[in-house]
Amino acid sequence: MNKDVSEYLDQVCTQIKTRQTRLSTRSELSGHIQALIDELSQCGCDEKEAVKIALERMGSPYDIGKQIASFNEPWQNFITAIAGAILLVPIFIWLVVSRGIFLFDPAALVFVLLLTLAFVLIGGLSRLTRLSALARGRTAALYAGGIGMVIGIIDTLGNIGNLENIGIGLSFCITSILYGLITSAVLTSIAHLCRPLDGNEIRKILGWEDFEL
Amino acid sequence: MTMDFQMIKGSVSLMLLGLLSSSDMYGYQMIRELTERSNEAFGFKEGTLYPILYELEKKQFIESYYEHTTLKRKRKYYHITDKGRMKLTEKLSDWHGVVHSVDSVLESLNLEVGK
Numbered sequence: 266m267n268k269d270v271s272e273y274l275d276q277v278c279t280q281i282k283t284r285q286t287r288l289s290t291r292s293e294l295s296g297h298i299q300a301l302i303d304e305l306s307q308c309g310c311d312e313k314e315a316v317k318i319a320l321e322r323m324g325s326p327y328d329i330g331k332q333i334a335s336f337n338e339p340w341q342n343f344i345t346a347i348a349g350a351i352l353l354v355p356i357f358i359w360l361v362v363s364r365g366i367f368l369f370d371p372a373a374l375v376f377v378l379l380l381t382l383a384f385v386l387i388g389g390l391s392r393l394t395r396l397s398a399l400a401r402g403r404t405a406a407l408y409a410g411g412i413g414m415v416i417g418i419i420d421t422l423g424n425i426g427n428l429e430n431i432g433i434g435l436s437f438c439i440t441s442i443l444y445g446l447i448t449s450a451v452l453t454s455i456a457h458l459c460r461p462l463d464g465n466e467i468r469k470i471l472g473w474e475d476f477e478l
Numbered sequence: 479m480t481m482d483f484q485m486i487k488g489s490v491s492l493m494l495l496g497l498l499s500s501s502d503m504y505g506y507q508m509i510r511e512l513t514e515r516s517n518e519a520f521g522f523k524e525g526t527l528y529p530i531l532y533e534l535e536k537k538q539f540i541e542s543y544y545e546h547t548t549l550k551r552k553r554k555y556y557h558i559t560d561k562g563r564m565k566l567t568e569k570l571s572d573w574h575g576v577v578h579s580v581d582s583v584l585e586s587l588n589l590e591v592g593k
Contacts, residue, residue: 293554336529
């Protein structure tokens, strides 16, 4: 697929949180854009020109994604935040207060970051656009955290007879899922920041809504 | 001619339901039909159609299904539901009411274009 088109689809999809909606929206919009490009090519446009006009006719990817997300998953953020807080906060407090386990574990941090990077690069560097790399990293970080947690649990269970050595595995388990969540949140924020602004948004920011640019 | 998008926004879902009441269609096809039937009056961005479609689907006025066009490509068709047909009838009479009222007001004022 053309790089501009996939960048456009990435921009729509970064707004949408559920995987199912993201996939179906992506496939439907890509079909529409392809049909537009085919139609323009038949009228004698060269490919580059056709892509440009097609994307122009589709409208702002940010607005489209935002609108789809707004009524399709209004509770998504809220539910994720509440579920995360209910599950994780008591565990962390309990660990820090009663067990004295600290939330910094360099081994877990390096593990999560490297595994996230590896997941992002699987599938080839050349096919990644800036936004799709960030979007993939967002999911990959969560997986990396999950895998770290499983390794930590296995290590803990392996040392269950020897309570003095249990701390390393337990801390790896807890901190890697924490780092996975943090990395994922950071990548999501960067993805939201680095989308290019279109004319309308720039006007809104500058307070020039009544002026034509 | 390009109309003000805000002016037609509310009526887009009415037109989409109307289009789907005659036959099942996919997104691109709906845009082409709208463009053709309106003599290209609606200059709205084509991508904005999809949020409206998904919202109608969420409200169960329409439903969708996939059909393969080639081995690899599939196309998403939309179909109007019974609930959607009822909504269409309701919206249609609302629309005629609004048009009639606006017309009555404007006619009573004896406005002339260009003045």
